Amino acid sequence: xxxxxxxxxxxxxxxxxxxxxxxxxxxGAGSGKTRVLTYRIAHIMEKxxxxxxxxxxxxxxxxxxxxxxxxxxxxxxxxxxxxxxGTFHSIFAKILRIEANKIGYPNNFTIYDTDxxxxxxxxxxxxxxxxxxxxxxxxxLNRISDAKNKLISATQYLNNPITQQEDFxxxxxxxxxxxxxxxxxxxxxxxxDFDDLLYQTNILLRDFxxxxxxxxxxxxxxxxxxxxxxxxxxxxxxxxLAARFQNICVVGDDAQSIYGFRGANIxxxxxxxxxxxxxxxxxxxxxxxxxxNIVGAANxxxxxNKDQFKKIVFTDNEEGQKLKVIKASTDNEEGxxxxxxxxxxxxxxxxxxxxxxxxxxxxSQSRAFEEAFRRLNIPYKIYGGxxxxxxxxxxxxLSYFRLTINNSDDESLKRIINYPxxxxxxxxxxxxxxxAAEHDISIFTVLTNLKDFNLGxxxxxxxxxxxxxxxxxxxxxxxxYKDAYELANxxxxxxxxxxxxxxxxxxxxxxxxxxxxxxxxxxxxxxxQKRTPQEEEVNDIIKQSLVKDESQLFAEQSxxxxxxxxxxxxxxxxxxxxDKESDDERNADKVxxxxxxxxxxxxxxxxxxxxxxxxxFPSQLSITSRADLEEERRLFYVAVTRAxxxxxxxxxxxxxxxxxxxxxxxxxxxxEIDSTFLEYPQVAETPxxxxxxxxxxxxxxxxxxxxETSFNTTSINFGGAKKTNPGINFTxxxxxxxxxxxxxxxxxxxxxxxLNQSLQLNDFVMHEKFGRGQITILEGKWPETKATINFxxxxxxxxxxxxxxxxxx
DNA sequence: AGCCCCGGTGAAGTC
DNA sequence: CACCGGGGCT
Numbered sequence: 118x119x120x121x122x123x124x125x126x127x128x129x130x131x132x133x134x135x136x137x138x139x140x141x142x143x144x145g146a147g148s149g150k151t152r153v154l155t156y157r158i159a160h161i162m163e164k165x166x167x168x169x170x171x172x173x174x175x176x177x178x179x180x181x182x183x184x185x186x187x188x189x190x191x192x193x194x195x196x197x198x199x200x201x202x203g204t205f206h207s208i209f210a211k212i213l214r215i216e217a218n219k220i221g222y223p224n225n226f227t228i229y230d231t232d233x234x235x236x237x238x239x240x241x242x243x244x245x246x247x248x249x250x251x252x253x254x255x256x257x258l259n260r261i262s263d264a265k266n267k268l269i270s271a272t273q274y275l276n277n278p279i280t281q282q283e284d285f286x287x288x289x290x291x292x293x294x295x296x297x298x299x300x301x302x303x304x305x306x307x308x309x310d311f312d313d314l315l316y317q318t319n320i321l322l323r324d325f326x327x328x329x330x331x332x333x334x335x336x337x338x339x340x341x342x343x344x345x346x347x348x349x350x351x352x353x354x355x356x357x358l359a360a361r362f363q364n365i366c367v368v369g370d371d372a373q374s375i376y377g378f379r380g381a382n383i384x385x386x387x388x389x390x391x392x393x394x395x396x397x398x399x400x401x402x403x404x405x406x407x408x409x410n411i412v413g414a415a416n417x418x419x420x421x422n423k424d425q426f427k428k429i430v431f432t433d434n435e436e437g438q439k440l441k442v443i444k445a446s447t448d449n450e451e452g453x454x455x456x457x458x459x460x461x462x463x464x465x466x467x468x469x470x471x472x473x474x475x476x477x478x479x480x481s482q483s484r485a486f487e488e489a490f491r492r493l494n495i496p497y498k499i500y501g502g503x504x505x506x507x508x509x510x511x512x513x514x515l516s517y518f519r520l521t522i523n524n525s526d527d528e529s530l531k532r533i534i535n536y537p538x539x540x541x542x543x544x545x546x547x548x549x550x551x552x553a554a555e556h557d558i559s560i561f562t563v564l565t566n567l568k569d570f571n572l573g574x575x576x577x578x579x580x581x582x583x584x585x586x587x588x589x590x591x592x593x594x595x596x597x598y599k600d601a602y603e604l605a606n607x608x609x610x611x612x613x614x615x616x617x618x619x620x621x622x623x624x625x626x627x628x629x630x631x632x633x634x635x636x637x638x639x640x641x642x643x644x645x646q647k648r649t650p651q652e653e654e655v656n657d658i659i660k661q662s663l664v665k666d667e668s669q670l671f672a673e674q675s676x677x678x679x680x681x682x683x684x685x686x687x688x689x690x691x692x693x694x695x696d697k698e699s700d701d702e703r704n705a706d707k708v709x710x711x712x713x714x715x716x717x718x719x720x721x722x723x724x725x726x727x728x729x730x731x732x733x734f735p736s737q738l739s740i741t742s743r744a745d746l747e748e749e750r751r752l753f754y755v756a757v758t759r760a761x762x763x764x765x766x767x768x769x770x771x772x773x774x775x776x777x778x779x780x781x782x783x784x785x786x787x788x789e790i791d792s793t794f795l796e797y798p799q800v801a802e803t804p805x806x807x808x809x810x811x812x813x814x815x816x817x818x819x820x821x822x823x824x825e826t827s828f829n830t831t832s833i834n835f836g837g838a839k840k841t842n843p844g845i846n847f848t849x850x851x852x853x854x855x856x857x858x859x860x861x862x863x864x865x866x867x868x869x870x871x872l873n874q875s876l877q878l879n880d881f882v883m884h885e886k887f888g889r890g891q892i893t894i895l896e897g898k899w900p901e902t903k904a905t906i907n908f909x910x911x912x913x914x915x916x917x918x919x920x921x922x923x924x925x926x
Numbered sequence: 927a928g929c930c931c932c933g934g935t936g937a938a939g940t941c
Numbered sequence: 942c943a944c945c946g947g948g949g950c951t
Contacts, residue, residue: 231941378938379939480938481938501939543927739938776943921950929950930948935946936944
């Protein structure tokens, strides 16, 4: 037996050594499962299996990277790189790149993110004349997503009396039709949404037995991490791929299943035995991460759930500190107390900032902590929230990239056809969209053959469209023979985006410009990294499978080592929040803040679980159903088990939510832990309503309360209060003007502004808002005539005569 | 064509 | 409070 396996405990070692046949590893929190997976893969390779025949599915790309690094230390870096390892989405996106043509998609298909998907849905709703309040796009998308993750096609959906009945009684009978149109439209655009990456993989493996056989033979050893969070679609893919050799190893912990809301099915793990009767099961129950107090408390938490595998997690680690309960009266005070505690421990224990994590239920909770950190000058980083890639300027530029790569991508085209402004307006775009839909082709196809469609677009606009088409085509032609950075930079400059943002010197403009630069720098880094062996493999295969046509000549002439823009785009869409962290950020000594969901798989010496209040954690959306509440409890279990040395449970009795203050009860989850594991605040505060509650608020919201004197005692609402300053009578000038004008002319009669055509220099005019004035400058030809008018008491205004309501005096 | 202001409305977690 | 879509204004 090789020496690295000796580092494992007996159960771990047995699990790592059982390489043949179906294996299930139930791995409690902190039980060293990554270590087992790592050694298991190393062991498989040591037995002579080629790394290219191993498929390992992880929850984040970061986890894959770390595991590869660890395997590299055992088997050497070259071999480790050859393992197919990554998230479900990124691995099967790669396979779909290779096989896309078989199911009718182009190899360079676009991946739509949630925003794109919603935008497609909105348009379909418009087309079907459906009210987007009844059919909320996010709800429609969820419903479609659910169906796809259960492998229900649009046709099956429409033919299923149960779903039809459901939709009918919820007064959304058209959902099936919307689903059908959505799939059709995305197909036409050569686009897949996130769920399609799994759904279409299933179609591929189902309809092409030769393809299935190819990948069954390729992936002789399959490992799936975080198996408890797989959905039906993923389950079927795995089952299909493993059917031939049955060397399938799934690792998971039913106690940590927290993605039910996106279709994860805890039954996948509970039923694994039924699928593979000769299954061998290993339970890793020894926790190496946390103290006895943390493990004990976590066990008690999860014991409240009915639906679970029985296992006993234990640890030989030290007793450690009790879990400390921190009680605050407001959300802001919670922020202060937590940050003070971090400050104190950092000093006393010589801890680093990066040893601390704050975990919350919802992203919006981060604000109070940010403010507190800034006050004490403690560096922090936030995972998730509004992503860099969601920013307008970034999405705009990325849309150019996407359209360049895939001309059929209508979503991208619509976003940028008139950005920067080039005089192709909504009216024109509507004509184009309608025409494309009628002929069942992409908008870009309509653009390239504009003269055949007779859309009544005038000559000027036609020219502008032709320029746009030429511009995009010129980019598209170079995708394969320019590197990603060169092309991206060219597009950024050539479109005028860089110039436009550079000339905007407002703080927002400067930040937008910097973001573009950051994106371009990121692309530069990408170009400088070498391809992984999988990427090489995918590249080679795609090239062989390509139809030889003119554009392919370019591809063949292209330099193979060039990393291209389409490769970059493939990579970034599928990054998780944790993956998006840059190297600099990763190494920076900062406190981490994230949702509990994002914290899965991570560990920190000190963890603060915050906002432990009824209706927040557990969320109010979960407390009516047993299943949801149990998932919520598992989420709490995940949060607590991230901690190595000490966990803190924090709550506030009042919280600023939805613009006003709400009163909160401590979470039931705290009470579920036996008090022997807990340390409560020493001074028992029992604030009652008259117990200087307002003073509390004055301190917490000092910037408001110093000036705001009239509290409403029955409902304390600070909504908008921050903007009001009673000391200075602050009413925006413009508002005042429009108010007085409304008072002065309550029923302004419509004016025929073409009368303005006859106005001349130095004429006196009357304006309904600005009053009496004299024309000092007239420029431009009607109807573009612009007048500069000096109004008495209201200063000089520049007005377009065709719009301005003027009368001559 | 594009900006601005208003009012209505919504807010869990994610690849 | 933050985001949005609609409508009015220039």
